[in-house]
Amino acid sequence: MLILKEVLKSFTEPDGSPLPILDVPEFHVAPSEQMVLVGQSGCGKTTLLHIISGISRPDSGKVRVNDWDITLMTEPECDRFRAEHIGYVFQTFNLLRGFSALENVMLSMRFTGRKVDKQRARHLLERVGLGHRTAHKPTQLSVGEQQRVAVARALANRPKLLLADEPTANVDAGHQQQILDLLRETCREEKVSLVLVTHSAEVAGQFDRVERLEEFNRVGRKNPPTAH
Numbered sequence: 001m002l003i004l005k006e007v008l009k010s011f012t013e014p015d016g017s018p019l020p021i022l023d024v025p026e027f028h029v030a031p032s033e034q035m036v037l038v039g040q041s042g043c044g045k046t047t048l049l050h051i052i053s054g055i056s057r058p059d060s061g062k063v064r065v066n067d068w069d070i071t072l073m074t075e076p077e078c079d080r081f082r083a084e085h086i087g088y089v090f091q092t093f094n095l096l097r098g099f100s101a102l103e104n105v106m107l108s109m110r111f112t113g114r115k116v117d118k119q120r121a122r123h124l125l126e127r128v129g130l131g132h133r134t135a136h137k138p139t140q141l142s143v144g145e146q147q148r149v150a151v152a153r154a155l156a157n158r159p160k161l162l163l164a165d166e167p168t169a170n171v172d173a174g175h176q177q178q179i180l181d182l183l184r185e186t187c188r189e190e191k192v193s194l195v196l197v198t199h200s201a202e203v204a205g206q207f208d209r210v211e212r213l214e215e216f217n218r219v220g221r222k223n224p225p226t227a228h
């Protein structure tokens, strides 16, 4: 389902010098596999998810999703591919401010050209406990509620790959489990591969496969975390 090979990514320091973030020789996720990615803050987890989803491009290397090399696509092709195949729970939610919770979930269905499935949108919002907040806009929702809308939206299009960047970081323990159960059950039922980033040992402990980015990222190995 997902194969990365020899992926390099650098940013630029404010003084203009290069800032290497990722040097990943290999990273695989099998069809329907559910795995967790952990690593200290700033080690490159979100950067890796951006590269897997084509939101940002690697400096070099291959990124194959569902047998397509997304690094070879043009930007519009990549946007379309993402809308059709990839669900993404953004760490900062990225909800559209002018639209209600229900509209946010339904709008992502528009980008694929498939029929908008209002019933599924409603059902997903109910599954994250927001059946009573579907008409609220993001500014009228609590932070944890916005995060739950983001989770519902990521599942809206029946993706084949789901990338969830700390999807439970802003909610209480009860909602944490509710979100995890929804993500994992939906991925199991609809044969979706799941890559979930978390800082929570309680969340990570529920998965069979937990990978630490610093361990398969050569940049992380060159700059080991400092002891606290």
Ligand SMILES: Nc1ncnc2c1ncn2[C@@H]1O[C@H](COP(=O)(O)OP(=O)(O)OP(=O)(O)O)[C@@H](O)[C@H]1O
Residues within 6 Å of the ligand: 011, 012, 013, 019, 021, 039, 040, 041, 042, 043, 044, 045, 046, 047, 048, 091
């Ligand atoms: N546009 C950018 N320009 C320069 N440096 C950047 C840029 N974007 C990210 N970085 C740096 O890249 C590193 C990795 O960032 P990233 O967001 O991937 O970390 P993360 O592992 O997701 O951290 P967290 O757990 O805090 O979310 C950080 O040290 C950050 O300062």
Ligand SMILES: [Mg+2]
Residues within 6 Å of the ligand: 045, 046, 047, 091, 165
């Ligand atoms: Mg991050």
